[in-house]
Amino acid sequence: MSILDWFDQDKLDAAQFKRDAKRRQAEEAERRIKGLEPTYGPTPGSGNGGATKIALLNMLSTSDLDQVLADCAPALTQKIYKMAAQADFLQDQCKELKDYDELKGRYAELQQHYAELQDEYKKLVETLAASAGKQDARQ
Incomplete structure (x- = not known):
């Protein structure tokens, strides 16, 4: 890799993507070795994401969306x-x-x-x- 390649943003992005993919593969391999389920998507947050999603869906399924919008924003x-x-x-x-x-x-x-x-x-x-x-x- 020449010095000019370091300034090529596309090549830098591709190299970063490859590094991230190798890191994810290594993490998944470690999880399999430990007997854990594979992970997909973002890492879990505070643990109340499901409750938030359910509350949001319940709120949006009401017939008065104007009131929902007025309450939320x-x-x-x-x-x-x-x-x-x-x-x-x-x-x-x-x-x-x-x-x-x-x-x-x-x-x-x-x-x-x-x-x-x-x-x-x-x-x-x-x-x-x-x-x-x-x-x-x-x-």
Whole structure:
């Protein structure tokens, strides 16, 4: 092995994996010699892992998972409820803004029609005044 191989992380990882595998094999061989059952997975912890698993499964099998989440993670639950309330508020504001934009568009149309009607009214008044002037001139 050259000096450059020491800096190749993949080769270092592979060598570490081989060392770990040999160590596990040696431990299992020692257990077999002593007549113990082979071990699989992580080494046992405090011994109450089974009880914790059972309690967790019982808790998750309830019909009220919201209550389970509220009991297990109250800070997270509060944040979720705050985010939900904020989302509802933002949806309401978005709806109000949409309604406002729609009304603003209708108002602009009405303003335009009103301006057109005023122009037509002025033309009508001028036409009536002109025709009234012609009738006075005939008499």
